[in-house]
Amino acid sequence: MAEEVKKKEKIPRQKMPEQDPKVRARNFDEVPLGYSPETAQLEASRCLQCKKPTCVDGCPVQIDIPGFIKPIKEGDFSGAIMKLWEKTSLPAVCGRVCPQEAQCEALCILGRKEEPVAVGRLERFAADRQRTMGEFKLPEKAAPTGKKVAVVGSGPSGLTVAGDLILKGHEVTIFEAFHKTGGVLIYGIPEFRLPKAIVQAEVDILEKLGAKIVRNAVIGRTSTIDELFDEGFDAVYIGVGAGLPVFMNVPGENLIGIYSANEYLTRSNLMKAYKFPEYDTPIVLGKNVVVLGAGNVAMDSARTALRLGADSVKIVYRRSRDEMPARGEEIHHAEEEGVEMHLLTNPTRFFGDDQGRVVAMECIKMELGEPDASGRRRPIPIKGSEFTMETDLVVISIGAGANPLITATTPGLQTNRRGYIMADPKTGKTFKKGVWAGGDIVTGSATVILAMGAGRIAANSIHEYLMIGW
Amino acid sequence: MFEIFEKAELAQGTVISNVIKAPSIARKAKPGQFVILRVNETGERIPLTMADTDPETGTITLIYQVVGKSTALMKSLNVGDAFQDICGPLGQPTHIEKIGTVICVGGGTGVAVLHPITKGMKEAGNQVVAIIGARTRDLLILEDKMAQASHELRVCTDDGSYGHHGFVTEVLKEYLDRKEPIAMIVAIGPVPMMKFTCKLTEGYGVKTMVSLNPIMVDGTGMCGCCRVTVDEVTRFACVDGPEFDGHKVNFDELIQRQRAYLEQEKQAMERFQGLRCQCKG
Ligand SMILES: Cc1cc2nc3c(=O)[nH]c(=O)nc-3n(C[C@H](O)[C@H](O)[C@H](O)COP(=O)(O)OP(=O)(O)OC[C@H]3O[C@@H](n4cnc5c(N)ncnc54)[C@H](O)[C@@H]3O)c2cc1C
Ligand SMILES: Cc1cc2nc3c(=O)[nH]c(=O)nc-3n(C[C@H](O)[C@H](O)[C@H](O)COP(=O)(O)OP(=O)(O)OC[C@H]3O[C@@H](n4cnc5c(N)ncnc54)[C@H](O)[C@@H]3O)c2cc1C
Ligand code: SF4
Ligand code: SF4
Numbered sequence: 001m002a003e004e005v006k007k008k009e010k011i012p013r014q015k016m017p018e019q020d021p022k023v024r025a026r027n028f029d030e031v032p033l034g035y036s037p038e039t040a041q042l043e044a045s046r047c048l049q050c051k052k053p054t055c056v057d058g059c060p061v062q063i064d065i066p067g068f069i070k071p072i073k074e075g076d077f078s079g080a081i082m083k084l085w086e087k088t089s090l091p092a093v094c095g096r097v098c099p100q101e102a103q104c105e106a107l108c109i110l111g112r113k114e115e116p117v118a119v120g121r122l123e124r125f126a127a128d129r130q131r132t133m134g135e136f137k138l139p140e141k142a143a144p145t146g147k148k149v150a151v152v153g154s155g156p157s158g159l160t161v162a163g164d165l166i167l168k169g170h171e172v173t174i175f176e177a178f179h180k181t182g183g184v185l186i187y188g189i190p191e192f193r194l195p196k197a198i199v200q201a202e203v204d205i206l207e208k209l210g211a212k213i214v215r216n217a218v219i220g221r222t223s224t225i226d227e228l229f230d231e232g233f234d235a236v237y238i239g240v241g242a243g244l245p246v247f248m249n250v251p252g253e254n255l256i257g258i259y260s261a262n263e264y265l266t267r268s269n270l271m272k273a274y275k276f277p278e279y280d281t282p283i284v285l286g287k288n289v290v291v292l293g294a295g296n297v298a299m300d301s302a303r304t305a306l307r308l309g310a311d312s313v314k315i316v317y318r319r320s321r322d323e324m325p326a327r328g329e330e331i332h333h334a335e336e337e338g339v340e341m342h343l344l345t346n347p348t349r350f351f352g353d354d355q356g357r358v359v360a361m362e363c364i365k366m367e368l369g370e371p372d373a374s375g376r377r378r379p380i381p382i383k384g385s386e387f388t389m390e391t392d393l394v395v396i397s398i399g400a401g402a403n404p405l406i407t408a409t410t411p412g413l414q415t416n417r418r419g420y421i422m423a424d425p426k427t428g429k430t431f432k433k434g435v436w437a438g439g440d441i442v443t444g445s446a447t448v449i450l451a452m453g454a455g456r457i458a459a460n461s462i463h464e465y466l467m468i469g470w
Numbered sequence: 471m472f473e474i475f476e477k478a479e480l481a482q483g484t485v486i487s488n489v490i491k492a493p494s495i496a497r498k499a500k501p502g503q504f505v506i507l508r509v510n511e512t513g514e515r516i517p518l519t520m521a522d523t524d525p526e527t528g529t530i531t532l533i534y535q536v537v538g539k540s541t542a543l544m545k546s547l548n549v550g551d552a553f554q555d556i557c558g559p560l561g562q563p564t565h566i567e568k569i570g571t572v573i574c575v576g577g578g579t580g581v582a583v584l585h586p587i588t589k590g591m592k593e594a595g596n597q598v599v600a601i602i603g604a605r606t607r608d609l610l611i612l613e614d615k616m617a618q619a620s621h622e623l624r625v626c627t628d629d630g631s632y633g634h635h636g637f638v639t640e641v642l643k644e645y646l647d648r649k650e651p652i653a654m655i656v657a658i659g660p661v662p663m664m665k666f667t668c669k670l671t672e673g674y675g676v677k678t679m680v681s682l683n684p685i686m687v688d689g690t691g692m693c694g695c696c697r698v699t700v701d702e703v704t705r706f707a708c709v710d711g712p713e714f715d716g717h718k719v720n721f722d723e724l725i726q727r728q729r730a731y732l733e734q735e736k737q738a739m740e741r742f743q744g745l746r747c748q749c750k751g
């Protein structure tokens with residue numbers, strides 16, 4: 001026994017095979033290639049199968065982590081996926097994009113002495129294995145209840161609600177504004193980080209289960225929430241995300257070549273502008289690219305610009321490296337590929353040529369002062385430190401806000417000061433009877449797994465309402 | 471899929487009219503609102519204003535000028551063919567109420583967008599004068615419909631081949647100089663035409679609404695592509711507009727932003743024409 005423990009400790013955390021940085025910086029194929037079954041089993045054998053697994057506390061949907069890792073170790077890959085499906089309908093997505101180092105892996109007991117178990121990579125392995133090799137058995141559906149639920153928005157939050165409720169026997173219709181389903185997973189996160197075929201596969205399962213999907217339906221315009229009730233729906237879930245771009249409000253911001261990250265990434269991902277002219281949507285190709293901000297969205301924009309042929313891509317961020325909100329892996333990947341970090345720097349204005357195209361940006365140096373409301377040290381401009389940076393493409397990714405399209409057309413919904421919908425965190429109920437909300441439109445920009453968690457809570461509450469009452 | 475029921479070529483084939491099956495949009499749409507469509511899987515998202523809607527037959531009418539690859543591709547579709555996606559209705563409807571005398575000024579394909587508004591203004595009980603123009607007689611569209619939708623119709627052509635010889639602004643000036651009360655002017659057409667109309671009416675202090683057509687992507691206020699400066703403030707034309715008080719619009723910025731992709735548009739069009747020649751042998 002003692003010997004076995006020793007042996008386990010010796011196996012190092014298994015590296016993820018990846019495309020070479022130089023090669024991948026010019027293509028849109030996925031960067032990490034995934035574990036082989038052998039590597040996965042080796043990594044799985046590192047897990048101590050703790051009786052009180054601390055890692056689970058770090059997972060917002062409480063996945064039974066040792067429970068799904070054990071069958072991987074034993075080579076029972078379908079056993080692993082069944083265990084995952086008990087708690088998440090998007091394991092292939094979460095295994096790729098969860099900030100594991102701040103969640104499950106942060107609390108793994110192994111992490112105290114050595115590196116934690118690669119929970120995310122194993123989750124991804126199990127899901128990919130099922131998708132590519134395993135035959136798929138649709139989960140059982142409960143007997144029809146005759147109740148109809150409208151889910152507005154097809155991001156991770158809406159997809160979770162739809163999946164849960166359809167299994168409970170309700171009729172579910174998803175309304176999506178875009179022509180494709182998946183929310184940020186489709187229009188925001190790039191192909192090289194989350195292949196679109198994976199998201200599509202998850203949506204296909206929902207459709208096979210009988211969920212109806214109405215695309216090109218902008219709720220608030222095509223129908224209002226109240227009209228959905230008139231059309232016969234018994235409950236409505238709002239999961240429309242944080243779909244409002246935030247600009248800097250500095251002079252010159254409307255010059256050509258200055259995009260919100262939402263626009264830049266939507267053009268590239270959803271509309272496939274990276275395949276222009278095979279696809280019709282154009283995109284400005286910058287040589288000297290500046291990305292403002294340092295979250296996941298900024299890293300995705302910077303790495304997209306590289307792949308679209310930029311000579312130089314700079315992240316310009318007003319705080320320091322410690323405050324950068326992106327996942328560690330994304331920052332690491334971006335730097336490996338050649339993205340430069342210009343920290344403690346903030347733009348003050350943009351300059352254009354006579355065609356109205358951006359050619360340069362004036363910046364000011366910053367220093368860190370006292371901590372602000374978010375607990376991070378507040379950046380303060382250093383007087384007289386202005387300088388100019390040449391650029392022909394700027395992507396602004398300094399956050400997102402609440403899109404008012406639905407709240408402005410739905411009497412009875414209450415919003416907070418920043419425009420987000422107010423919902424009870426324990427149930428997802430809004431102030432309007434029969435209406436639930438969750439995901440980014442309630443919390444502000446957060447994570448895929450939190451949006452899914454909110455969806456799961458709301459689905460349970462909606463089920464209770466449909467069977468018992470408000 | 472959104473099937474084409476009727477197709478007509480106007481203005482010598484440079485402008486196309488399609489009646490398309492889209493029941494849920496037809497039921498909801500109001501004058502001034504638009505849709506965003508995609509012709510096929512590789513297509514871009516194209517905004518077009520609804521020139522007419524019929525909730526009973528569940529159809530909408532789009533009238534568009536053939537200017538580039540996407541509209542050329544749309545022109546190649548026939549009755550029975552279908553668009554991949556149509557999303558809408560989008561944007562704010564025109565504010566229509568009884569206010570007195572309204573002058574509706576339209577240029578080029580803008581007349582198609584102006585028609586439902588003109589009709590609505592008349593039905594609301596306003597005295598409606600319509601002034602429409604085109605470069606030459608053969609390019610003039612919807613003359614009959616505009617005559618029906620208004621109390622008085624004036625026509626202009628730049629080359630004098632029909633109606634008043636000159637620009638719509640010259641005829642409009644006649645009316646403004648009469649010093650009779652005009653409650654509002656609605657001007658829709660190419661951006662330079664709207665810009666000059668607004669310059670003129672500003673001097674007379676008559677409120678002038680324009681319909682802006684910046685480049686768009688989503689049409690739901692998510693991307694900021696359609697941003698325009700109105701009264702020194704950035705607004706999103708897809709959700710705050712497309713209609714704005716013309717005296718406050720920064721037209722020069724709009725003109726520049728519309729030209730953002732000139733090079734790619736040319737490349738796309740040349741490629742499209744090349745491909746078409748090949749398949750026709
Ligand atoms: C570029 C980028 C990278 C990210 N990277 C990560 C990451 O690595 N890890 C991570 O955990 N999180 C990441 N996030 C955050 C994560 O994607 C979001 O928190 C999550 O997608 C929120 O899910 P949601 O279901 O609430 O909304 P969304 O995913 O935003 O989906 C909302 C859907 O609703 C639709 N919609 C909006 N309005 C309407 C309407 N009126 N009618 C009908 N439909 C409507 C939208 O079109 C969209 O499809 C990233 C976000 C972005 C933008
Ligand atoms: C709210 C709104 C309503 C409109 N209604 C009508 C209408 O009823 N009839 C009509 O003929 N035209 C209308 N337009 C303009 C129409 O969308 C463009 O002519 C069309 O997109 C051109 O596409 P293309 O590929 O054929 O031409 P391209 O060669 O791609 O472009 C020609 C010009 O069209 C504009 N344009 C290109 N792409 C877009 C885009 N995605 N969104 C907006 N403009 C673009 C640009 O200024 C460009 O220089 C409207 C535009 C808006 C924003
Ligand atoms: S869902 Fe995310 S947080 Fe939970 S176990 Fe999987 S990777 Fe970790
Ligand atoms: S804490 Fe780490 S070692 Fe323990 S069960 Fe979780 S993953 Fe395995």
Ligand code: FES
Binds near residue numbers: 689691694697706707
């Ligand atoms: S088109 Fe995207 S915000 Fe208007």
